[in-house]
Amino acid sequence: MQLVIGGAYSGKRTIVKQKSQSLCWISSYQGDRLDDWPQKWIPRTTLVLEGWEKWVAIEITHQQGDDIIREKFKVALKALKEEGLKRGEEIVLIMLETGRGIVPMTREDRRLRDLSGWLAQDAVEMSDEVFYIWHGLERRLK
Amino acid sequence: MITFISGGARSGKSSFAENMALTIFKKARKTKAYVQLLYIATAKRSDHEMVQRIDRHQNERAKYWKTIEEPHFISKVLLKANSEDVILIDCLTVWLSNMMFDLDFNVKQFIEAVDEWLRIVRHKGLSLIIVSNDLNEGLPQSNLLVNDYIFILESLHKRIVNEADYAVEVITGIPTYWKGEKR
Numbered sequence: 001m002q003l004v005i006g007g008a009y010s011g012k013r014t015i016v017k018q019k020s021q022s023l024c025w026i027s028s029y030q031g032d033r034l035d036d037w038p039q040k041w042i043p044r045t046t047l048v049l050e051g052w053e054k055w056v057a058i059e060i061t062h063q064q065g066d067d068i069i070r071e072k073f074k075v076a077l078k079a080l081k082e083e084g085l086k087r088g089e090e091i092v093l094i095m096l097e098t099g100r101g102i103v104p105m106t107r108e109d110r111r112l113r114d115l116s117g118w119l120a121q122d123a124v125e126m127s128d129e130v131f132y133i134w135h136g137l138e139r140r141l142k
Numbered sequence: 143m144i145t146f147i148s149g150g151a152r153s154g155k156s157s158f159a160e161n162m163a164l165t166i167f168k169k170a171r172k173t174k175a176y177v178q179l180l181y182i183a184t185a186k187r188s189d190h191e192m193v194q195r196i197d198r199h200q201n202e203r204a205k206y207w208k209t210i211e212e213p214h215f216i217s218k219v220l221l222k223a224n225s226e227d228v229i230l231i232d233c234l235t236v237w238l239s240n241m242m243f244d245l246d247f248n249v250k251q252f253i254e255a256v257d258e259w260l261r262i263v264r265h266k267g268l269s270l271i272i273v274s275n276d277l278n279e280g281l282p283q284s285n286l287l288v289n290d291y292i293f294i295l296e297s298l299h300k301r302i303v304n305e306a307d308y309a310v311e312v313i314t315g316i317p318t319y320w321k322g323e324k325r
Contacts, residue, residue: 101280
């Protein structure tokens with residue numbers, strides 16, 4: 001499992017597209033839900049999951065505590081990793097760096113930023129390779 | 143030669159860029175007396191505070207630098223420069239706001255403008271150093287104008303970095319070379 005992380009419009013998607021010919025995208029920007037992947041993952045393709053901050057935002061609206069949400073995502077990451085190993089296929093998580101701006105004005109946005117940061121840390125922990133994207137260039141961090 | 147330098151606010155990127163420009167200039171000047179060291183200041187003299195800031199910066203640079211205040215038409219300055227001049231633009235984000243708010247440029251026009259700079263630089267053998275700011279690593283903005291601004295800024299960053307011989311990220315004055323060997 002790989003994690004590709006970087007700021008908005010930094011070129012993450014373009015770099016992921018260069019990594020593999022056959023990619024299966026699960027994207028919150030296209031309306032996909034995180035738990036759509038078991039049905040939508042086409043055999044013999046690399047699974048790409050993008051738009052995690054939107055999935056986190058949805059969880060926040062469900063009135064749950066931070067720890068419960070963080071744990072939910074950890075469980076989801078673990079399930080992904082296990083399925084990837086079982087199938088012998090690669091999984092790429094694309095995440096947005098959101099922690100380097102000013103403190104958000106609203107409590108909801110602050111929670112979103114905190115949870116996105118923790119999620120990224122958990123994803124780094126579980127990923128075999130981590131890449132940081134900066135203005136269209138990539139650097140391997142793990 | 144094209145160099146892109148970026149980092150956060152007060153990361154020391156401007157000092158780093160000025161030192162780099164000065165080093166390139168001094169080296170070139172040894173053999174070519176016509177080479178100039180130009181500073182393209184993109185900030186406008188909008189109020190008293192800006193006038194003071196601009197004057198202070200210009201005095202600090204007075205010894206070697208020729209400062210040109212140009213908030214909009216960078217290509218004009220590049221076309222007028224002598225071949226092999228060393229030119230610093232500080233900062234791309236200020237120029238972007240000027241163009242967005244004064245001239246209502248769209249993303250296509252921005253890309254064309256920057257492509258033109260890079261073409262002129264290659265054609266005339268200039269050394270261009272562009273300083274910018276990493277503004278895309280905070281929480282996404284629901285404000286459409288801010289979001290557009292970051293989208294265009296990143297489009298230009300990717301364009302410039304792709305063309306650049308050197309791409310440098312500065313954190314607390316310390317450079318990380320993403321492209322090119324450390325000088």
